[in-house]
Amino acid sequence: MAENGHKPFKLKSKDMFAMSAYAKSLANDEKINIDVTANKQMKKAYALGKEVYETKRGGRGLSCLSCHSKDVIGGILRTQPLPDLGAPTVKAAATWPAYRMTKSSLRTLQRRFQGCMKNALLAVLPIGSEEMVALEVYITEKAKGNEIAIPGLKR
Numbered sequence: 639m640a641e642n643g644h645k646p647f648k649l650k651s652k653d654m655f656a657m658s659a660y661a662k663s664l665a666n667d668e669k670i671n672i673d674v675t676a677n678k679q680m681k682k683a684y685a686l687g688k689e690v691y692e693t694k695r696g697g698r699g700l701s702c703l704s705c706h707s708k709d710v711i712g713g714i715l716r717t718q719p720l721p722d723l724g725a726p727t728v729k730a731a732a733t734w735p736a737y738r739m740t741k742s743s744l745r746t747l748q749r750r751f752q753g754c755m756k757n758a759l760l761a762v763l764p765i766g767s768e769e770m771v772a773l774e775v776y777i778t779e780k781a782k783g784n785e786i787a788i789p790g791l792k793r
């Protein structure tokens with residue numbers, strides 16, 4: 639956008655979410671085929687994403703893994719089943735940006751991460767930060783082989 643003389647959309651704006659959804663929807667029906675060993679940058683992002691995912695933080699000492707690990711998947715938290723983020727029924731990375739019914743708006747995967755961080759009392763990492771991008775790479779790898787279907791429809 640900057641190169642073409644436009645003022646870039648803010649990362650957290652509706653316009654940017656809509657643009658992300660449109661761009662990713664161009665790959666609808668294709669399978670996620672991320673290669674996290676493709677180059678130095680990818681390897682680094684994957685490792686950092688895994689670290690962020692597994693590190694316990696915040697007032698309750700929880701990590702993403704505390705609620706999204708094989709041991710607890712299928713459990714129920716405040717009436718909501720804990721989803722396996724890589725499962726073909728959830729396909730997390732293949733279905734975001736998604737329309738969230740509880741928020742009446744379109745949200746990106748990173749925005750969804752922030753929702754979990756807030757609920758679980760983890761300090762909320764900024765959208766677009768190195769950690770958030772890394773987390774997105776890590777979660778996308780979990781959904782490898784799943785068919786992209788944008789926009790998703792979520793609770």
Ligand code: HEC
Nearest residue numbers: 700701702705715718719720721730750751754755758793
């Ligand atoms: C305290 C438990 C808990 C923790 C900790 C937690 N989550 Fe969640 N997460 C949930 C629950 C419950 C849902 C499903 C909620 C729903 O359906 O509305 C969910 C949903 C999600 C989804 C959406 C899945 C879909 O439907 O596509 C993503 C992505 C996600 N979590 C990522 C994360 C990440 C990344 C972290 C760490 C920063 C994290 N979660 C930490 C409980 C947790």
